[in-house]
Amino acid sequence: MNKKTVLNKLLNILLVLIITGIAALVAFRFVLPKKNGPPPGNFRVTELENIVVTDLSGNKMKLGAVMPGDSSFYLLICDMDDCFSCIFKGVDDMSKLHGAGHENAVIVVADKIEDVNGWTAANFPDYRAFYMLDTAGFYRHIHTPVTPVLAKIEKGKIISFRFIEP
């Protein structure tokens, strides 16, 4: 076998490898179905200012009325069944932010304001900026892989967020 034949064979192998690689790339990029929903870690809120929440007295209001228009605002969204250590840590952070002069609120996903009242009074008697968002409203407006999530909002837009871990 002369040198030229060997080179040709090597080139052929290289060509096959490159074609296979390109085919795999095309398959992964265009042919294979995409996963449904946003990738993990994605957090998105639609019509933020129009979300209707209920305060602890039972009054319904738009979230836009709770948030200040110009300065930054912190929002914690949680469910009563979430990891309680995480909620505790989140509410603790909110109290500290409040102490430092930052406006904030906690949205509890629930369907009965009596439940939110009882739960918050038993567990967080010193922090009262709780609002209830019903389950339907949660699924309509808030898209998050996990709760609790703490978001920083400026001029009606979410500029950063963090999923709270114990």
Added chain:
Amino acid sequence: MSRIKMIRIKHLIVVSALFLSTVFCFAASDLILVEKWEHNDEILQRVTGSFIDDDGDVIICVFREGARLVAPKKVVKFARFGKANHQIEDFKAIDSYPGQGIKNRGIAILERVDRLKIFKKKDGTYKETGVKWLTRNRYPHFIKNGVYIGKKWFLAGRCLMNFHPTILKQSLIRVLDDNGKPAGTILHEETKQDENAKGFYAEYLITANRARRELYFMREYEMKITVISPGDMKVKRTVRLEKPKHYTPMPSHFYQRIKTDPRGPGVLKKIETWKTGYSRINEADCYGDYLVLQLVNCRENGKNYMLLFYKFYKGADFKLEKVVPTDDLFLGVHGDKLGDKLYFFAGGNPGYNEGVDRVGIHIYRYGPVGKK
């Protein structure tokens, strides 16, 4: 002596012999069946909790179904599992709950770690009359059992006190006052993360002896009892209990087998299989001057359970007096004018024992009737 007199004497001897043999039979049998209720209602899941109310009716909590009231003539489902009013989300503990006067006494079901639902009896069933929220522990609290005594809830189960990566600090009893505020913790332990599964799966039992104002705490895997004074929430003493002849202990590494993903599929089934292979303590209650424990019986071709009577009167400090094998599931004790009665679910636990699906209650007395 005339023939008639002879016949009369013979009759007297026969009748006396019959009477004496009957008395002897009853005296020899320590567990006497005094009442039997049978219903056509079915239970297909396991019984997770029970309570005997002031009227002697039985409240049974069934896994994934909710609470049922079993009376001599009827069975009523009064709190199904769910999130609506008059429903319960889960079942952690149950006890009687005082109202305004004895007539208004109800029951309280601890359905979530942080919520009590209070029910009052009306028209032969229980109706929800109130909700009480409790202050949660910052870290997870796995409540397995609880009693209400001296206006305090004593909740047995692992209550974590830190989230240290290797060593977990925890208390085994958390006490809450009548307003749901923390009143203290009892029995502190430190365990390695390896034993973390104990928090999920190990059962802890607590029962109150209201006459002596004492609480008895037990771990399902240990024949040891901790006596606690509910007033000052202090441990009075710890007593090693005498084991019955056919006791099969759980190995010390039992809960270390589950090392990866303790909530993964199949683990619950494995746990059930393992747990029925050892003499774990299944139920405990006080019967007069006895502490009654029910243990799983692991003998081949034996009964489902062993019922153990430990007496603690006249200087006896939990001395094992009697072991009675039984198929019935021990539900609790309730007293009447003649003394205490032991309530059982006929045939065993519907979730664990084969062929048990109809609701049936067997009521027994231990020893001569009326003796306490």
